[in-house]
Amino acid sequence: MEQFIAGANAIMWSLPMVFGLLALGLYFTIRMGAPQLRRIPDMIGQLVRGGSSSAGISSFQAFAMALGGRIGVGNIAGVATAISLGGPGALFWMWVTALLGAPVALAESSLAQLYKHKVRGEYRGGPAYYILEGLGRNWRWLAVAYAAATVFATVITGPQIQANAVTAATTQAWGWDPLWVGLAMAVLFCVIVFGGMHRLARTVGLVVPFMAAAYIIVGVVVVALMWQQVPAMFGLIFSSAFAADSVYAGMLGAAISWGVRRAVYSTEIGTGSGAQASAAAHVSHPVKQGLAQAFSAFVDTLFVCTVTGLMILSTNSFNVLGPDEETLLVERVPGIEAGPAWVQTAVDSVIPAFGPAFVAVAVFLFSFTTLLSFAFYAETNLAYLIPNKSVQRACIAVARLGLAASMVFGAVQTSTLVWSFADFGVGLYTWVNILALVLLSPVAIRLMKDYDRQRRAGQDPVLDPRAIGVRNATLWEQIHDEYERTGDVTAALDHVADTAPDTRAISVVRPHGERGQG
Incomplete structure (x- = not known):
């Protein structure tokens, strides 16, 4: 089994596949007019504005839920393994992935909003829904494949690495028994998730901002105290990113591959996971939530992952394996495995007796919010796959x-072992979603242009799907019709949320939807 997983990972995360993801991000950047740069004020503004309803949650809650899924062990253990296997230059390629990946997050979240449905009284959506609604019944197999792969990854493979990182950090800090830590996490998880989506959204919304802010502040303090090392550290990042440093010659492919792989795992850009949280948001135009989710890619990688990388590198708390992944090229922390222990060592070297405990708490919070988001994603896809309530x-x-x-x-x-399983699970649904995004890219671009047109006209964008040639967006047709009748977009959103009947994507695709929108 381990050999099969390793072989599958080598194919799914090969350089051609990695460059395909970056190329998609570049394509959206060009066709959408670099929204990740020119629409930053809108990204931030959308997190402040917008309410919730009986069927949906606020933009901030959806952002926090997706960010809870994104900020996890990838931000600590993932960055450490990227540096271990790709060298310091892997951090540069994580930045590139975040910058080019933000429009991908925007596209998939906008599509999830466009084709959302009301299921069991709550808004649901995501790749499985927009594949079928956007591409038609002939692509039902792809929608089912995505939903099944996501359930597998969020229920089986993904939780393992989250819990493993927590036990590694708590063992390092306090010597706690891994089994009891795992059992305690499982009990707490069950108490929260059986409370429903709104309780989940509130819990994540409260924890994520505090979690990210505290970690970033400590990281900035550590780097500031090591300020003399900063110029050389950035020089090392940029030189090794292109294998220009003699120590890391021959590691260009590893730097790119591991930088992109760990950035994808951390941010979930292109995986469609964040899009599932986006579909639940209460907004007047799909792109509004797309922009909010694009901002989460910046928070995750440009802030949280960067802080982790800078702490590790500025304190020399890292080792680097050669291209064969066995020979040590650099050994600065002998005998310490890549993971949370590197960050604990980094913080402890600057702020003695503080690092192990602080990082253990941060890893727990990062991991636990990811696990809560996993529950939401699994439920969304099971709701899609199973018609009988x-x-x-x-x-x-x-x-x-x-x-x-x-x-x-x-x-x-x-x-x-658990990282190998995690990469396999993420790879399965990521590449299914990327294929769907390529096929539905014209629709995503049309949505962005419609949003831009209304913003240039000084309007608060409200979507009329029929005006841009999009079909099968039943809820949005109802929202726009109600808005035309009342002239009040908030009232229109609330009315549809309260009165729209439950639907299921597989049962409402209209005959003319066979050809899709592409």
């Missing part, structure tokens, strides 16, 4: 318990 509820309950069991299992495994 009673069976659906039973399967969702089983999935939540299975996710908790995966946490306990991963808590006592080796980090190498």
